[in-house]
Amino acid sequence: MTQPESTTPTTDPTTSPRTTDGPGSHPALPHLERFLGTARWFGGKGRDLRAAGVRRVGRLPAGPDEPRVAIDLLEVAYADGDTELYQLPLLFCTEPQDRLAHALVGEWDDPDFGPSLVYDAVHDRDAMALWLAAFDKEGHHEGDHSHALFFHRLEGHEIDTTTHSTLFSGEQSNSSVAFGEDCLMKVFRKVTPGVNPDIQIHEVLTRAGSDHVAALYGWLDTYDTATDTVIQLAMLQQFLRTGTDGWDLAQVSARNLFAEADLHPHEVGGDFAAEAARLGVALAETHQVLAEHFPTEVRTPEQLGELADAMHRRLDEALTAVPALEAYAGGLRGGFEAVRALGGDPIQRIHGDLHLGQTLRTVRGWKLVDFEGEPAKPLAERMLPDSVWRDVAGMLRSFDYAAAAVDRAMTESDADGVEQRAYRAREWTKRNSDALLEAYTGGRALSADERVLLTAYEADKAIYECVYEVRNRPSWLGIPLGAVERLAS
Numbered sequence: 001m002t003q004p005e006s007t008t009p010t011t012d013p014t015t016s017p018r019t020t021d022g023p024g025s026h027p028a029l030p031h032l033e034r035f036l037g038t039a040r041w042f043g044g045k046g047r048d049l050r051a052a053g054v055r056r057v058g059r060l061p062a063g064p065d066e067p068r069v070a071i072d073l074l075e076v077a078y079a080d081g082d083t084e085l086y087q088l089p090l091l092f093c094t095e096p097q098d099r100l101a102h103a104l105v106g107e108w109d110d111p112d113f114g115p116s117l118v119y120d121a122v123h124d125r126d127a128m129a130l131w132l133a134a135f136d137k138e139g140h141h142e143g144d145h146s147h148a149l150f151f152h153r154l155e156g157h158e159i160d161t162t163t164h165s166t167l168f169s170g171e172q173s174n175s176s177v178a179f180g181e182d183c184l185m186k187v188f189r190k191v192t193p194g195v196n197p198d199i200q201i202h203e204v205l206t207r208a209g210s211d212h213v214a215a216l217y218g219w220l221d222t223y224d225t226a227t228d229t230v231i232q233l234a235m236l237q238q239f240l241r242t243g244t245d246g247w248d249l250a251q252v253s254a255r256n257l258f259a260e261a262d263l264h265p266h267e268v269g270g271d272f273a274a275e276a277a278r279l280g281v282a283l284a285e286t287h288q289v290l291a292e293h294f295p296t297e298v299r300t301p302e303q304l305g306e307l308a309d310a311m312h313r314r315l316d317e318a319l320t321a322v323p324a325l326e327a328y329a330g331g332l333r334g335g336f337e338a339v340r341a342l343g344g345d346p347i348q349r350i351h352g353d354l355h356l357g358q359t360l361r362t363v364r365g366w367k368l369v370d371f372e373g374e375p376a377k378p379l380a381e382r383m384l385p386d387s388v389w390r391d392v393a394g395m396l397r398s399f400d401y402a403a404a405a406v407d408r409a410m411t412e413s414d415a416d417g418v419e420q421r422a423y424r425a426r427e428w429t430k431r432n433s434d435a436l437l438e439a440y441t442g443g444r445a446l447s448a449d450e451r452v453l454l455t456a457y458e459a460d461k462a463i464y465e466c467v468y469e470v471r472n473r474p475s476w477l478g479i480p481l482g483a484v485e486r487l488a489s
Contacts, residue, residue, distance in 0.1 A: 029054060032051050032088065033051035039189075051077075053075045054075070068116075069121050070089075071087060071222075087233055088120075090118050090119070128179075129165065131185060151218060157215065184214070184240075201371040205286065213371075215237060220234040245359075250402035251406050254428050273432055278365060284441075290350065301340075307339055325481075350386050354394040392454060393461055405479070407424075
């Protein structure tokens with residue numbers, strides 16, 4: 001990833017970074033461990049864990065009357081041997097802040113700030129203003145970079161430092177903060193040493209002038225001496241204020257269809273096919289830019305065999321959790337074996353976790369968001385090239401879910417017309433899937449190899465969905481299981 005020449009250091013040079021490890025070695029550890037249990041972005045809820053160590057990677061530059069803010073990295077150790085690293089932007093106060101009572105992390109004697117009431121800084125406007133000012137400031141630190149915070153900027157956008165911050169409440173794995181109507185900052189909570197794919201891909205697409213992503217304005221990182229690599233902590237990008245979630249739009253369209261008992265999708269005012277086609281174009285053009293700026297290759301027969309083996313393994317694991325899959329296992333395995341028999345498969349950088357919830361419809365067209373890939377996968381795996389048909393399959397499965405979810409909701413309140421709604425749901429899904437595919441391919445028919453890959457990726461995704469539903473929403477199992485039945489045949 002190309003790095004701009006100008007960076008802004010924000011570690012106070014008079015303060016040495018502090019690292020503490022081991023139980024009880026830092027007064028904050030019990031408070032941080034308790035705080036994690038309440039944080040909606042923490043991914044380890046329900047697991048046996050302990051806060052193993054905390055280290056300060058930097059302090060935000062501030063005047064004498066401005067908030068005292070630092071960024072700490074907390075190591076979480078699980079009983080099964082796993083470890084994770086979480087970013088904690090912390091605000092240190094000498095007096096209670098009633099307006100931030102909901103964001104209280106704890107009270108302790110901090111090595112840098114002394115006795116303090118400590119809050120989650122993303123909830124405080126004055127604290128977040130320090131981030132915006134740091135992004136806006138230009139300069140370069142000539143001292144020890146090993147423990148500094150660096151705010152990088154891309155050219156082309158002047159930041160409005162007068163805007164107030166607003167924390168989004170719906171974010172799950174990260175924290176998103178809007179600054180007025182100007183820009184949006186995503187604070188990565190779970191961090192991993194190495195380049196973050198969300199920042200990397202947004203930088204490439206922004207520099208290439210892509211119309212299908214929110215423009216990247218900058219990012220924050222630090223250098224990790226333990227791993228001799230960068231850790232990327234946050235990204236600042238265009239705020240798509242007019243954006244409407246693609247999942248919500250699709251559901252409105254399906255709901256409109258179901259309300260019109262005798263009409264077909266193309267006859268209903270909320271027909272989604274034109275939007276599905278525009279989304280297909282946006283995805284195709286994004287894939288094209290990624291292919292031009294990242295390495296591409298062709299899977300060898302051996303690699304195709306490994307892909308088929310991985311799909312078989314996931315099915316084997318799913319059969320234990322979802323015995324109902326056994327009826328379709330033969331057909332599914334036949335599809336996976338067809339992947340093994342292919343002559344080759346072009347692969348490149350892709351989104352990696354694409355569905356309607358990762359899209360926004362704005363006044364200027366569709367935007368794709370969140371290029372981090374599947375969060376459960378290791379960072380190195382998320383950076384690997386893959387088939388574009390994985391992204392396409394993700395969108396097709398999302399269409400199916402959108403219609404089926406509306407069908408379920410309407411059935412709960414109205415048991416009449418169940419068969420008709422189910423038929424309309426299948427009709428809606430097929431119409432929009434066909435529209436997306438036709439637009440994605442530019443109107444050409446899929447080749448036999450492409451159809452094999454697309455079907456296999458859809459089936460692989462549906463199998464994952466079956467396991468998820470059994471574990472989290474058993475009454476929803478029929479949605480992915482219906483797709484498995486169709487794909488297995």
